[in-house]
Amino acid sequence: xxxxxxxxxxxxxxxxxxEPSHGFRMYYHGPGRQLPFATIAPDDNEHDAFCFGRPxxxxxxxxxxxxxxxxxxxxxxxxxxxxxxxTNADFHALDEILPHPHYGHMGWICIYNPSAATFxxxxxPLLRAAHARAAA
Numbered sequence: 001x002x003x004x005x006x007x008x009x010x011x012x013x014x015x016x017x018x019e020p021s022h023g024f025r026m027y028y029h030g031p032g033r034q035l036p037f038a039t040i041a042p043d044d045n046e047h048d049a050f051c052f053g054r055p056x057x058x059x060x061x062x063x064x065x066x067x068x069x070x071x072x073x074x075x076x077x078x079x080x081x082x083x084x085x086x087t088n089a090d091f092h093a094l095d096e097i098l099p100h101p102h103y104g105h106m107g108w109i110c111i112y113n114p115s116a117a118t119f120x121x122x123x124x125p126l127l128r129a130a131h132a133r134a135a136a
Contacts, residue, residue, distance in 0.1 A: 001116050003040050003058050009124070010038055013131045029134035037063045037134035038127065054092075060123070061100055061110045062130050069107040072097065072126075077104045097122065 003025070010016060010027050017028045025040040041059040069076055077085040077099050085104040090096075095115045100108035114123055 001114055001119055003042055003060075005116075006040060006060055006114070006119070009119070010127065013128070015135060016131075029131060035063070035134075037130045057094070057112055059110050059112050060114055061103070061108055062123070062126055063103075063106070063108050063134075064126060064130055065107040065133055068126070068129060068133075069099075069104075069109065072109065073099060076107065079105050 007018075007025060011018065013029075015029050017031055017033055019026050019028070019033065023042065025042070026036040027038040028034075028036050039061040041061065043055055043057050064072065066076060077087040079102075080086050084101055085099050087099050087104065089098040089101075091098065091101055091112075094113045095118050096111060098104075098110050098112075100106075100110045109126070111118070111123065
């Protein structure tokens with residue numbers, strides 16, 4: 001999937017507001033825009049060291065909350081002094097659900113370059129759940 005294809009799925013959800021911020025595409029439920037429930041970090045984002053040096057690689061981030069995160073990935077990671085989660089995740093892996101490198105401890109997951117098959121089977125239900133959580 002391309003970032004634009006992924007964005008089309010996100011924007012098709014009811015009540016979505018979108019706003020760019022620091023090179024990220026941010027997605028909110030409703031006009032309050034307090035916290036995003038999903039973001040896309042494109043490959044040219046200067047604020048994302050985990051995408052640097054990998055042209056064509058982007059990261060989709062999704063805020064699930066602690067309960068859904070634990071059900072999917074197990075224990076939530078702690079954060080090191082440099083702000084990166086302490087995990088054995090391979091942040092170079094593509095099309096694999098991972099803890100978010102900075103916000104995994106807050107119930108966020110990420111995936112680099114999700115395939116259409118992974119979106120349909122795994123991410124779409126998670127996206128809908130994160131959207132419902134944001135709407136509540």
